[in-house]
Amino acid sequence: MLELALGIILGGCAIGAGLAMIAGIGPGIGEGNAVAKACEAIGRQPESKGDVTSTMITGCIIAETTGLYGLVIAILLIFVAPRQFVNILMETIGK
Protein backbone atom coordinates (compact mmCIF):
# COMPACT_ATOMS: atom_id res chain seq x y z
CA MET A 1 0.00 0.00 0.00
CA LEU A 2 2.86 2.37 0.85
CA GLU A 3 4.49 1.65 -2.52
CA LEU A 4 1.25 2.53 -4.27
CA ALA A 5 0.99 5.82 -2.36
CA LEU A 6 4.59 6.70 -3.21
CA GLY A 7 3.97 5.82 -6.85
CA ILE A 8 0.90 8.04 -6.97
CA ILE A 9 2.87 10.94 -5.41
CA LEU A 10 5.79 10.63 -7.82
CA GLY A 11 3.54 10.03 -10.82
CA GLY A 12 1.34 12.98 -9.92
CA CYS A 13 4.36 15.25 -9.55
CA ALA A 14 5.78 14.13 -12.90
CA ILE A 15 2.45 14.60 -14.72
CA GLY A 16 1.99 18.00 -13.07
CA ALA A 17 5.49 19.07 -14.14
CA GLY A 18 4.78 17.99 -17.70
CA LEU A 19 1.50 19.88 -17.76
CA ALA A 20 3.18 22.99 -16.31
CA MET A 21 5.70 22.97 -19.16
CA ILE A 22 2.88 23.40 -21.70
CA ALA A 23 3.08 27.05 -20.64
CA GLY A 24 6.52 27.18 -22.28
CA ILE A 25 5.06 26.75 -25.76
CA GLY A 26 2.92 29.90 -25.86
CA PRO A 27 5.56 32.60 -25.26
CA GLY A 28 7.75 31.33 -28.11
CA ILE A 29 4.89 31.50 -30.59
CA GLY A 30 3.67 34.85 -29.26
CA GLU A 31 7.11 36.45 -29.27
CA GLY A 32 7.73 35.19 -32.78
CA ASN A 33 4.53 36.79 -34.04
CA ALA A 34 5.23 40.03 -32.17
CA VAL A 35 8.73 40.34 -33.67
CA ALA A 36 7.36 39.59 -37.14
CA LYS A 37 4.92 42.50 -36.75
CA ALA A 38 7.74 44.68 -35.41
CA CYS A 39 9.76 43.91 -38.54
CA GLU A 40 6.81 45.06 -40.64
CA ALA A 41 6.46 48.24 -38.59
CA ILE A 42 10.17 49.09 -38.87
CA GLY A 43 9.99 48.35 -42.59
CA ARG A 44 7.22 50.93 -42.94
CA GLN A 45 8.74 53.51 -40.57
CA PRO A 46 12.49 52.96 -40.14
CA GLU A 47 12.79 56.07 -37.94
CA SER A 48 10.63 54.40 -35.25
CA LYS A 49 13.15 51.56 -34.72
CA GLY A 50 14.13 52.71 -31.21
CA ASP A 51 10.53 52.98 -29.99
CA VAL A 52 9.53 49.67 -31.53
CA THR A 53 12.57 47.87 -30.07
CA SER A 54 11.89 49.30 -26.61
CA THR A 55 8.23 48.28 -26.72
CA MET A 56 9.20 44.84 -28.06
CA ILE A 57 11.65 44.24 -25.20
CA THR A 58 9.02 45.21 -22.65
CA GLY A 59 6.40 43.01 -24.27
CA CYS A 60 8.75 40.06 -24.69
CA ILE A 61 9.84 40.05 -21.05
CA ILE A 62 6.20 40.03 -19.93
CA ALA A 63 5.34 37.22 -22.36
CA GLU A 64 8.41 35.23 -21.45
CA THR A 65 7.82 35.29 -17.71
CA THR A 66 4.60 33.36 -18.29
CA GLY A 67 6.67 30.44 -19.59
CA LEU A 68 9.08 30.90 -16.73
CA TYR A 69 6.28 30.53 -14.16
CA GLY A 70 5.55 27.12 -15.69
CA LEU A 71 9.24 26.19 -15.66
CA VAL A 72 9.69 27.15 -12.01
CA ILE A 73 6.59 25.18 -11.00
CA ALA A 74 7.79 22.16 -13.00
CA ILE A 75 11.25 22.24 -11.37
CA LEU A 76 9.70 22.60 -7.89
CA LEU A 77 7.30 19.73 -8.62
CA ILE A 78 10.15 17.45 -9.67
CA PHE A 79 12.85 18.35 -7.14
CA VAL A 80 11.12 19.80 -4.08
CA ALA A 81 7.49 18.65 -3.89
CA PRO A 82 7.95 14.82 -3.81
CA ARG A 83 10.13 15.03 -0.68
CA GLN A 84 7.57 17.23 1.07
CA PHE A 85 4.64 15.03 0.05
CA VAL A 86 6.47 11.87 1.14
CA ASN A 87 7.24 13.49 4.50
CA ILE A 88 3.56 14.36 4.93
CA LEU A 89 2.62 10.77 4.01
CA MET A 90 5.12 9.32 6.49
CA GLU A 91 3.88 11.62 9.26
CA THR A 92 0.29 10.61 8.50
CA ILE A 93 1.16 6.87 8.57
CA GLY A 94 3.18 7.40 11.76
CA LYS A 95 0.07 8.73 13.48
Add this chain to the structure above:
Amino acid sequence: MRKIDPVVRKETGFIATFLLAGSMLIQGVCIVVGWWSLPVLLGNLLGAVTAVGNFFLMGLMIQRAVLQDKKKATNTVRLSQGGRLLMQGLILVLAAALPRVFNIYTTAIPLLLPRIGVMLRNKFGPADPVPVVTATADEEDED
Protein backbone atom coordinates in the same frame (compact mmCIF):
# COMPACT_ATOMS: atom_id res chain seq x y z
CA MET B 1 31.64 42.47 -32.74
CA ARG B 2 28.10 43.82 -33.15
CA LYS B 3 27.39 47.17 -31.51
CA ILE B 4 24.89 47.03 -28.64
CA ASP B 5 21.81 49.14 -29.24
CA PRO B 6 21.42 51.99 -26.69
CA VAL B 7 17.81 50.86 -26.07
CA VAL B 8 19.04 47.38 -25.06
CA ARG B 9 21.69 48.92 -22.81
CA LYS B 10 19.17 51.24 -21.15
CA GLU B 11 16.56 48.53 -20.56
CA THR B 12 19.16 46.07 -19.24
CA GLY B 13 20.42 48.76 -16.87
CA PHE B 14 16.90 49.32 -15.57
CA ILE B 15 16.32 45.59 -15.05
CA ALA B 16 19.73 45.17 -13.34
CA THR B 17 18.93 48.06 -10.98
CA PHE B 18 15.49 46.67 -10.19
CA LEU B 19 16.96 43.20 -9.57
CA LEU B 20 19.58 44.67 -7.25
CA ALA B 21 16.84 46.39 -5.26
CA GLY B 22 14.68 43.26 -5.30
CA SER B 23 17.58 41.06 -4.19
CA MET B 24 18.35 43.42 -1.32
CA LEU B 25 14.69 43.25 -0.31
CA ILE B 26 14.74 39.42 -0.41
CA GLN B 27 17.91 39.34 1.71
CA GLY B 28 16.39 41.84 4.13
CA VAL B 29 13.23 39.76 4.51
CA CYS B 30 15.31 36.58 5.04
CA ILE B 31 17.41 38.30 7.73
CA VAL B 32 14.31 39.67 9.51
CA VAL B 33 12.47 36.32 9.40
CA GLY B 34 15.61 34.42 10.42
CA TRP B 35 15.97 32.28 7.30
CA TRP B 36 19.22 33.84 6.16
CA SER B 37 22.13 31.53 5.33
CA LEU B 38 24.92 31.41 2.75
CA PRO B 39 22.86 29.29 0.26
CA VAL B 40 20.14 31.97 0.38
CA LEU B 41 22.67 34.64 -0.66
CA LEU B 42 24.36 32.46 -3.29
CA GLY B 43 21.02 31.36 -4.73
CA ASN B 44 19.88 34.97 -4.93
CA LEU B 45 23.11 35.98 -6.71
CA LEU B 46 22.80 33.08 -9.17
CA GLY B 47 19.16 33.91 -9.92
CA ALA B 48 19.80 37.64 -10.32
CA VAL B 49 22.80 37.15 -12.65
CA THR B 50 20.80 34.63 -14.72
CA ALA B 51 17.81 37.01 -14.95
CA VAL B 52 19.98 39.94 -16.10
CA GLY B 53 21.85 37.69 -18.56
CA ASN B 54 18.57 36.35 -19.93
CA PHE B 55 17.22 39.87 -20.39
CA PHE B 56 20.41 41.06 -22.09
CA LEU B 57 20.42 38.07 -24.46
CA MET B 58 16.75 38.71 -25.24
CA GLY B 59 17.55 42.35 -26.02
CA LEU B 60 20.39 41.35 -28.34
CA MET B 61 18.12 38.83 -30.06
CA ILE B 62 15.41 41.46 -30.62
CA GLN B 63 18.00 43.96 -31.86
CA ARG B 64 19.10 41.38 -34.45
CA ALA B 65 15.62 40.04 -35.27
CA VAL B 66 13.96 43.38 -36.07
CA LEU B 67 16.38 43.88 -38.95
CA GLN B 68 15.62 40.50 -40.53
CA ASP B 69 12.76 39.51 -42.76
CA LYS B 70 9.53 38.33 -41.09
CA LYS B 71 9.98 34.57 -41.38
CA LYS B 72 13.62 34.56 -40.35
CA ALA B 73 12.87 36.87 -37.42
CA THR B 74 10.10 34.57 -36.17
CA ASN B 75 12.43 31.56 -36.30
CA THR B 76 15.25 33.48 -34.61
CA VAL B 77 12.95 34.49 -31.75
CA ARG B 78 11.52 31.00 -31.23
CA LEU B 79 14.97 29.41 -31.24
CA SER B 80 16.35 32.03 -28.86
CA GLN B 81 13.38 31.74 -26.49
CA GLY B 82 13.74 27.97 -26.34
CA GLY B 83 17.47 28.24 -25.70
CA ARG B 84 17.07 30.81 -22.93
CA LEU B 85 14.27 28.83 -21.28
CA LEU B 86 16.55 25.78 -21.34
CA MET B 87 19.39 27.81 -19.82
CA GLN B 88 17.16 28.99 -16.98
CA GLY B 89 15.85 25.46 -16.48
CA LEU B 90 19.41 24.15 -16.17
CA ILE B 91 20.24 26.89 -13.65
CA LEU B 92 17.19 25.91 -11.58
CA VAL B 93 18.12 22.22 -11.81
CA LEU B 94 21.63 23.11 -10.66
CA ALA B 95 20.19 25.01 -7.70
CA ALA B 96 17.87 22.11 -6.87
CA ALA B 97 20.66 19.55 -7.18
CA LEU B 98 23.00 21.48 -4.85
CA PRO B 99 20.78 22.46 -1.90
CA ARG B 100 23.80 23.04 0.35
CA VAL B 101 25.18 25.66 -2.05
CA PHE B 102 22.08 27.31 -3.52
CA ASN B 103 18.61 27.88 -2.10
CA ILE B 104 16.11 26.94 -4.83
CA TYR B 105 13.51 29.51 -3.77
CA THR B 106 15.87 32.49 -3.74
CA THR B 107 17.25 31.31 -7.10
CA ALA B 108 13.77 31.14 -8.66
CA ILE B 109 12.30 34.40 -7.33
CA PRO B 110 14.77 36.80 -9.10
CA LEU B 111 13.94 35.11 -12.43
CA LEU B 112 10.38 36.38 -12.07
CA LEU B 113 11.30 39.91 -10.94
CA PRO B 114 11.88 41.57 -14.38
CA ARG B 115 8.18 41.25 -15.20
CA ILE B 116 7.25 42.93 -11.93
CA GLY B 117 9.78 45.70 -12.64
CA VAL B 118 8.38 46.36 -16.11
CA MET B 119 4.80 46.30 -14.81
CA LEU B 120 5.64 48.73 -12.00
CA ARG B 121 7.42 51.05 -14.42
CA ASN B 122 4.45 50.99 -16.79
CA LYS B 123 2.10 51.80 -13.93
CA PHE B 124 4.07 54.35 -11.92
CA GLY B 125 6.98 55.38 -14.15
CA PRO B 126 7.17 58.49 -16.35
CA ALA B 127 4.99 58.24 -19.41
CA ASP B 128 6.90 58.07 -22.68
CA PRO B 129 6.12 60.93 -25.03
CA VAL B 130 3.53 59.80 -27.53
CA PRO B 131 4.72 60.45 -31.07
CA VAL B 132 2.58 63.12 -32.71
CA VAL B 133 1.24 62.03 -36.07
CA THR B 134 0.83 65.03 -38.31
CA ALA B 135 -1.28 65.08 -41.41
CA THR B 136 0.64 64.82 -44.66
CA ALA B 137 0.33 67.41 -47.38
CA ASP B 138 -1.90 65.08 -49.45
CA GLU B 139 -4.33 64.59 -46.55
CA GLU B 140 -4.49 68.34 -45.95
CA ASP B 141 -5.29 68.91 -49.63
CA GLU B 142 -8.17 66.40 -49.41
CA ASP B 143 -9.64 68.40 -46.51
